[in-house]
Amino acid sequence: MRPAKLVLLSILTMTGTAMSQTSVTKAPFGKLPNGEVVDQYTLKSAHIEVKLITFGARITAISAPDRAGHPGNMVLGYDSLAAYLADTKTYFGSIVGRYGNRIAKATFSLDGKAFHLPPNNNGNTLHGGTEGFDRRNWTAREIPNGVEFTLISPDGDQGFPGKLTAHVRYTLAGTALSIHYTATTDKDTVINLTNHAYFNLSGSGDILSHQLTLNADRYTPVDSGLIPTGKLAPVANTPFDFRAPHTIGERINAKDEQLTLGLGYDHNFVLNVASSSQPHLAAKVADPKSGRTLTVLTTEPAIQFYSGNFLDGTAAGSFHGHDNMLYAKRTGLCLETQHYPDSPNHPAFPSTELKPGQTYNTTTVLEFGISK
Ligand code: BGC
Numbered sequence: 001m002r003p004a005k006l007v008l009l010s011i012l013t014m015t016g017t018a019m020s021q022t023s024v025t026k027a028p029f030g031k032l033p034n035g036e037v038v039d040q041y042t043l044k045s046a047h048i049e050v051k052l053i054t055f056g057a058r059i060t061a062i063s064a065p066d067r068a069g070h071p072g073n074m075v076l077g078y079d080s081l082a083a084y085l086a087d088t089k090t091y092f093g094s095i096v097g098r099y100g101n102r103i104a105k106a107t108f109s110l111d112g113k114a115f116h117l118p119p120n121n122n123g124n125t126l127h128g129g130t131e132g133f134d135r136r137n138w139t140a141r142e143i144p145n146g147v148e149f150t151l152i153s154p155d156g157d158q159g160f161p162g163k164l165t166a167h168v169r170y171t172l173a174g175t176a177l178s179i180h181y182t183a184t185t186d187k188d189t190v191i192n193l194t195n196h197a198y199f200n201l202s203g204s205g206d207i208l209s210h211q212l213t214l215n216a217d218r219y220t221p222v223d224s225g226l227i228p229t230g231k232l233a234p235v236a237n238t239p240f241d242f243r244a245p246h247t248i249g250e251r252i253n254a255k256d257e258q259l260t261l262g263l264g265y266d267h268n269f270v271l272n273v274a275s276s277s278q279p280h281l282a283a284k285v286a287d288p289k290s291g292r293t294l295t296v297l298t299t300e301p302a303i304q305f306y307s308g309n310f311l312d313g314t315a316a317g318s319f320h321g322h323d324n325m326l327y328a329k330r331t332g333l334c335l336e337t338q339h340y341p342d343s344p345n346h347p348a349f350p351s352t353e354l355k356p357g358q359t360y361n362t363t364t365v366l367e368f369g370i371s372k
Helices: 003-020 081-086 257-262
Strands: 023-031 037-044 049-053 058-065 071-073 107-110 113-116 139-143 146-153 164-173 176-185 211-214 218-220 266-270 280-286 292-298 302-306 333-338 360-370
Touching (some): 037 139, 058 360, 280 333, 292 333
Antiparallel strands (some): 023 037, 037 049, 049 058, 139 146, 164 176, 176 360, 218 266
8 A cells, every 4th residue: 555545544544533432421410319329421522512410311411512613502401400300390301201292191001901100291191100211310331432321110110011121322423412212121011212302502592593394294183182183184284394494483373273282383293204223314403593403313203393382481490501591481492203192092103012022222313513
């Protein structure tokens, strides 16, 4: 090999190594009332810094530069464990489970048997019950470029059948944060895990000028309890059509029964590529103010777009959020990759059942960028 080629090769190899190298550091974040320690892990690549805590296996902060090169945080969260303990409403950054989103009337049948869950949302069960996975202190271990969180949910936990062992792996490579979920059970059960981060790519103000694209021709309309009616409705000619980019604020106050029921967007969009083993494009967000962008890819069949309608600045009592912010209505948006809400009560929806011997296995990738 000629020397010039050799030099080029070693530069390319060095760049490749720098791109994929992520540092992982651990520090105590706080103590739970029972004395258990909550740890914080910081993942740092050349571009992005991600902070995670064991309480709820949650993302507390993601920082990336804006178009002027200034780093800033892009997710809603708090600086103290006390604030996370006080806030039982928002699920900021957490892993929600065992069943993310709603199960109607807090009940479902499996193998001919009825299971009853704690009702915590107008008679329905939201995000796995009153003590969902977001309120658990997960165990954690460092893995290459990231952290693996593990939770063992006992048989009968919040009414769900089967002992479930769940792992959530966050890994950071360059500008992409991957979230990989696996789980096994010892009895037939249902499962729907997702991350509940609220994004605000500007880091302040509301999200109404963020531009959203969703790779979905259809969505699942809801009733007054935000439970799917069972229909799959076309988005065409409705404020739910995000197949081309629209700002979130453009049609959010349009006269539309579904927007009225959701107090804005709080709906499950059916992705055009149903589940696949490779993550496929689900959503894109672009913030003209900061220049920051987010692309969401997933192996899941659907995505919940929630425009932060229930935020009212009081979720954590007197605690403020990062940068002393009070998180008011629509200051953050969620893009929760998932199976459809209330699937256990809708045999026609893609199944959320998990049986002994099977492995639940899904991946979602959050890719951050800058548009000039
Ligand atoms: C739901 C909202 C709910 C929010 C709780 C979202 O996943 O779709 O209806 O209010 O979680 O923070």
